[in-house]
């Protein structure tokens with residue numbers, strides 16, 4: 001792809017001349033962001049499928065569909081970013097194994113297959129019943145999707161359940177791996193002070209789960225309002241506690257990491273401080289401000305055993321808050337890391353393009369796609385407890 | 395630009411190496427296991443790769459290295475311009491295979507004031523992003539100490555850029571040079587991130603990463619890199635470490651040399667004489 005350089009980044013202090021062409025744009029901010037949402041949504045479905053937490057049953061299958069809809073779009077920002085996207089397969093055909101990035105297609109491919117399989121088992125009974133009731137093209141699609149297995153006897157369903165369970169069990173380390181891996185992509189680079197941290201994979205993983213639960217809450221509330229269905233208080237309370245637990249650990253680790261950095265005060269710490277006070281100050285403000293607000297809200301909801309309207313409102317706000325807070329965190333890491341010069345003697349300032357294939361509009365478009373796909377998928381495979389499903393399973 | 399790629403292809407053994415990669419894939423996953431076993435050997439065992447098709451050149455017989463004598467550099471920037479012309483580097487103030495830094499201590503300064511030819515003040519002085527010069531901003535300032543430091547890719551022994559390249563487009567040759575196969579690079583810029591020295595730049599017209607090759611197309615024909623050739627004061631030294639009488643062997647022997655950012659473990663092969671603590 002023939003491209004031109006985006007605007008050269010302005011800077012203060014001394015930066016290497018080549019650094020004014022910032023390598024990774026806002027596209028690479030949403031890559032780990034979307035991956036994180038996938039991991040988070042998947043964990044919620046596992047809480048039901050693996051840990052048998054009945055209260056999450058309502059959203060478990062929806063969470064799976066959410067995870068897969070977003071997973072489809074994980075590679076897109078990466079492809080948009082490549083200078084020669086038509087050669088992307090070079091990394092698949094001749095992977096250079098010392099590179100963390102070379103494993104991407106394998107990790108992502110494996111995970112998509114796993115998700116699709118688990119969804120198939122979780123929805124097979126529905127697919128069979130839909131194949132029997134729907135006609136025309138749609139009916140045909142369902143019939144194909146049954147893959148020739150239309151046995152919905154109790155025994156067959158028990159086998160389905162076993163497989164779904166096994167896949168969900170494998171899915172947990174896979175989801176963890178998928179996102180811990182993204183953290184490794186950044187944390188393993190010794191060239192950048194702001195990235196080079198052993199804690200990066202953990203921080204990425206835990207914040208991913210928080211943002212994914214946030215997304216799920218927002219979608220669950222929105223869908224229920226749209227379907228005029230009642231929200232399940234027990235489920236929301238469970239989500240509140242899970243989110244709270246993960247958020248607590250994220251806040252602690254991130255806080256400790258910053259504390260350690262400043263306590264050790266290695267060479268160049270002044271620049272780190274100026275980075276936080278300068279180019280990423282709004283990002284830091286959003287990340288920490290929103291996280292703490294959500295933490296307070298969730299604590300309140302849990303302590304007061306909130307239910308009904310208060311719970312829904314509080315959780316919806318927390319969901320939005322965490323989605324934005326973690327997005328800000330991704331920005332602070334990906335962009336902030338590049339704004340801190342490798343010279344440790346200067347700071348750059350990144351201004352995203354609006355148009356262009358690495359611009360904000362492209363990012364917005366990419367981010368909207370999974371929502372559209374999810375909407376279509378839920379039309380095709382309704383994840384909510386429906387009459388049809390109950391009949392089949394009884 | 396096109397001629398640059400084809401020229402580089404002629405001199406750089408990328409395609410040969412790639413054939414080797416494909417063979418390696420054919421040979422099975424065992425090969426991958428071998429590469430993983432030695433974390434310091436970032437590149438696949440290049441010695442096994444077919445040597446490049448360059449008449450009279452055997453890449454197993456050389457060990458190239460580079461020296462910079464910062465006490466000599468006068469900041470004339472001929473090297474920067476020669477490099478851009480020789481290698482078709484993007485003609486602006488944001489893409490360089492080599493550059494020069496100016497370090498100035500005014501009386502009482504704790505830290506050096508640093509700039510390079512890309513500094514807006516210096517660009518204004520030459521009024522061009524094609525011809526470079528350092529401005530005269532310190533003409534009447536109480537300068538206590540000042541010196542220039544030429545910079546370029548260090549052709550590291552353990553190159554972080556090679557380690558992270560997902561495709562193997564960036565590779566290390568047995569003669570100690572780190573090269574990029576422009577016909578294989580996907581343009582992910584992971585290597586740009588991984589290089590601690592800011593030595594890599596992105597060629598937007600071609601969608602690939604680029605960097606100093608020590609003028610591989612010249613050195614394999616017995617010539618000097620363009621920057622070494624044009625330097626009027628011999629601040630840049632190049633040669634074969636296998637030859638004890640080469641300029642670089644003598645340079646390393648006769649000076650107290652250091653390398654940049656040794657803590658990275660990259661083990662650079664550009665050796666500096668006459669730099670001070672502020673240089674990194």
Ligand code: SF4
Nearest residue numbers: 547548550553555589
């Ligand atoms: S200086 Fe940078 S680009 Fe050059 S070999 Fe070392 S890590 Fe790679």
Ligand code: SF4
Nearest residue numbers: 559579580582583585
């Ligand atoms: S930009 Fe090219 S050379 Fe650099 S890591 Fe990516 S594929 Fe390798």
